[in-house]
């Protein structure tokens with residue numbers, strides 16, 4: 001197999017840029033959470049948020065619980081099917097708790113919108129969203145945060161389908177330590 005790096009056309013954010021931005025975000029989130037009496041719950045959206053959640057959580061120096069949820073909206077292509085479903089539930093009870101939903105990327109907004117509704121139905125007292133990337137130019141669903149939740153984003157992403165730092169195309173490239181755009185031929189060919 002060829003190296004994954006050879007599939008990348010452009011690197012948008014390097015590992016150093018990512019580390020620095022995630023650490024700043026964690027500082028901001030920590031400051032906003034420091035007044036809480038009960039530990040908030042960081043809920044990572046699997047699988048894409050696994051690296052971002054790990055890095056963010058390591059920089060938050062407050063007691064937090066960690067859990068994962070899964071919402072399926074993508075198959076192996078690059079377009080959302082528009083109606084994501086919760087396909088893997090939380091282990092923790094979030095009733096009465098402050099939740100920070102941790103996402104890799106907010107694109108059309110339908111996944112976070114669905115997950116905020118879901119967390120509300122489970123009794124969360126507030127829901128913030130921390131997304132590593134945000135593509136506001138692609139938004140179709142405007143979502144409201146719950147309670148006094150806030151929206152945090154690492155970087156604004158141009159309208160490209162990106163991979164790396166947790167994000168995949170056809171379940172590959174999640175392990176790249178940077179974020180980049182694939183060479184066009186690799187958006188068609190699904191084996192490395």
Ligand code: IMP
Nearest residue numbers: 048080106107108109110111161162167
């Ligand atoms: P949304 O529901 O359209 O906001 O899409 C959210 C989900 O789609 C994200 O959590 C990602 O898993 C996936 N997604 C959206 N854009 C990209 C991308 O550029 N690269 C990889 N995954 C993406």
Ligand code: MG
Nearest residue numbers: 045046048104
């Ligand atoms: Mg995702």
